[in-house]
Amino acid sequence: MRDLLRDPGVIRKQRSEAYWKGIAPLFRYVLQSGFGLFVGAVVIGIAFWYSDWLKTVPADYPAHWAGTVLLAPLLWWSPIRTYLREPDMLFLLPMESSLGGYFQRSRLNAWLGQTVLLLIALGVFWLLYSRTSLGAEGHAFWLYAIVIAAGKWASVLGAWYENRLRETVHRRLFAFLRLLVCAGVMYVLLRFELERSGLFSLLVWGTLLLGYRLVPAYAMANWTRLFDLERQHARRMQLFLSQFVELSEPLQTARPRLGAARLADRIPFSKQYTFLYLYAKTVLRSDVTGIVLRLAAIEWLVVLLYDQWLVKAAAFVIFAAAAGVQLRTLEKYHRETFWTFIYPLEPQGRVKAARAVASTVWATVVLVMAVPLLSLWL
Numbered sequence: 001m002r003d004l005l006r007d008p009g010v011i012r013k014q015r016s017e018a019y020w021k022g023i024a025p026l027f028r029y030v031l032q033s034g035f036g037l038f039v040g041a042v043v044i045g046i047a048f049w050y051s052d053w054l055k056t057v058p059a060d061y062p063a064h065w066a067g068t069v070l071l072a073p074l075l076w077w078s079p080i081r082t083y084l085r086e087p088d089m090l091f092l093l094p095m096e097s098s099l100g101g102y103f104q105r106s107r108l109n110a111w112l113g114q115t116v117l118l119l120i121a122l123g124v125f126w127l128l129y130s131r132t133s134l135g136a137e138g139h140a141f142w143l144y145a146i147v148i149a150a151g152k153w154a155s156v157l158g159a160w161y162e163n164r165l166r167e168t169v170h171r172r173l174f175a176f177l178r179l180l181v182c183a184g185v186m187y188v189l190l191r192f193e194l195e196r197s198g199l200f201s202l203l204v205w206g207t208l209l210l211g212y213r214l215v216p217a218y219a220m221a222n223w224t225r226l227f228d229l230e231r232q233h234a235r236r237m238q239l240f241l242s243q244f245v246e247l248s249e250p251l252q253t254a255r256p257r258l259g260a261a262r263l264a265d266r267i268p269f270s271k272q273y274t275f276l277y278l279y280a281k282t283v284l285r286s287d288v289t290g291i292v293l294r295l296a297a298i299e300w301l302v303v304l305l306y307d308q309w310l311v312k313a314a315a316f317v318i319f320a321a322a323a324g325v326q327l328r329t330l331e332k333y334h335r336e337t338f339w340t341f342i343y344p345l346e347p348q349g350r351v352k353a354a355r356a357v358a359s360t361v362w363a364t365v366v367l368v369m370a371v372p373l374l375s376l377w378l
Contacts, residue, residue: 011102012082012083012102012105012106013105015083016081016083016109019083023237023241026241027241030241042318045314049308049310049311050124050127054127054128054131057128057131057132058132059131059132059133060132060133061128061131061132063125063128063129063132063134063190064134064187064190064191065187066125066128067125067128067129067186067190068183068186068187068190069305070121070125071118071121071122071125071148071186072179072182072183072186072187073182074114074117074118074121075118075148075151075152075155075182075185075186076155076178076179076182076183077114078110078114078152078155078156078158078159079110079159079229079233080106080107080110080156080159080160080163080229081106081109081110081230081233082102082103082106082221082226082229082230083106083230084223084226084227084230085227085230086227088223089223089227093223096219096220096221097220099220099221100220103160103220103221107156107157107160110156111152111153111156114152114156115149115152115153118148118149118152119145119148119149122141122144122145122148123141126141126144129190134190134191143194144189144194147189147194147198147201148186148189151182151185151201151205154205154208154209155178155182157209158174158178158208158209158212159175159178161174161209161212161217162174162175162178162212163221163222163225163226163229164217164218164220164221164222164225165212165215165216165217165218165222166215166216166217166218166222167215167216170215170216171225174208174211174212174215177208177211178208181204181205181208184204185197185200185201185204185205188200188201189201232287235287236287239287239288239291239326239329242329242332274349275349275350275352275353275354276353276356276357278353279330279333279353279354279356279357279358280357282330282333282357283327283330283357283358283361286330286333288326288327288329288330289361291326292323292326292327292361292365295319295322295323295326295365296319296323296365296368296369298319299315299316299319299320299369299372300369300371300372302315302319303315303316303372303373304372312372312373313373316369316370316373319369320365320366320369323362323365323366323369324362327358327361327362328358330354330357330358331351331354331355331358333354
C-alpha cells in the first residue's frame with residue numbers, strides 16, 4: 001500500500017504483468033493450430049496484390065477518401081485497459097484522489113500501442129498516397145505522423161472522458177461526435193495543405209475536449225463503467241482463445257435485443273425443444289451475434305469497395321470462415337449450467353441444439369455475405 005501511495009502506477013504495472021504472464025502461454029496453442037500460418041499467408045497475399053495494384057494507380061486517384069476510410073476508424077478506436085477489479089471498489093475507491101498516476105499510465109499505454117498500429121497503417125497507406133497528385137505535393141511522412149499521433153492522444157483523452165460521463169446517452173453521443181471528428185480531421189489532413197489542416201485539427205479537437213466538460217461526469221473515474229469494460233475485454237479474449245484451447249465456459253452477458261430475442265419465441269414450448277430454445281435465445285443475446293454481424297458488415301464494405309473479383313471472392317471466403325469460427329463457441333455456452341443436470345433432459349441434446357443453431361445462423365450470415373457478390377453475375 002505504501003508503494004501505491006508513492007507511485008500509483010506500481011499496482012497497475014503488477015496487474016499488467018500478471019495478466020500477460022497468464023495469457024501469453026495460451027497463444028502457443030494459437031500458433032500451433034496453424035492460425036499464425038494462415039494469417040501470415042493472407043498478409044503476404046494482400047501485400048503482393050497491393051504492390052501490383054499500386055503500379056496501376058492513376059495520379060488523380062481519390063486517395064484522401066481511401067485514407068479516411070482506412071485511418072479514421074483506427075484514430076477513433078481507443079480502448080483503455082485499467083485492469084481494475086470489482087474488489088477495488090472497496091480498497092482503491094477510498095484512495096481515488098491519489099490514483100491520478102494510475103489512470104494516466106493507463107491512458108499513456110493505450111496511446112503508445114494504438115499509435116504504433118495507426119502509424120503502421122499510415123505507412124501502408126502512404127505508399128498509395130505518395131503516388132497521387134495530392135501526396136506528391138504534400139509534406140514529408142514524419143510531419144503527418146506527428147500530427148496524427150497528436151490527434152490520437154486527443155482521441156484517447158476523449159475516450160477517457162466518455163467513460164467518465166454519468167449518462168449512457170451522453171456517452172454514445174460523444175462517441176459518435178468523436179467518430180465524426182476523426183473522419184473530418186483525417187479527410188482534411190489528406191486533402192488540404194498541412195498548415196491549414198493542422199490548425200483545423202487543433203481547433204476541432206480542442207472544441208470537442210471542451211465539450212466533454214459541459215455534461216455531468218464523475219470527478220476521477222466511472223468505476224462501474226471501467227469494470228464493465230474489463231469484463232468485456234476478458235469475454236472477447238476468452239471467445240478468441242477458446243477456438244484453440246479448452247477453456248472454462250465463456251463469461252456470459254445477455255444483451256437486451258428484445259426485438260431479435262422474440263424470434264426464439266416461435267420455437268414450440270415443449271421438452272424436446274428445450275435446448276434449441278435456450279441456444280436460440282443465447283445466440284440472439286450474446287456477444288457472438290455482434291461479432292458475426294460486424295464481420296458481415298466489413299465483408300460487404302470490402303466487396304463493394306474493390307472491383308477485382310479475386311479480392312471479392314477472397315473476402316467472402318475469409319469472413320465467412322471467421323464467422324463460422326466465432327459461432328463454434330456457442331457449443332461452450334451452458335456446458336456447466338446447473339439446471340441442465342437436474343432436469344430430465346438428454347445430455348447429448350445440448351450439443352445437438354447448439355450445433356443446429358450455430359449452423360442455421362452461419363448459413364443465414366453466408367447468404368447475407370453473398371448478396372454483394374451478385375454484382376459479379378449481373
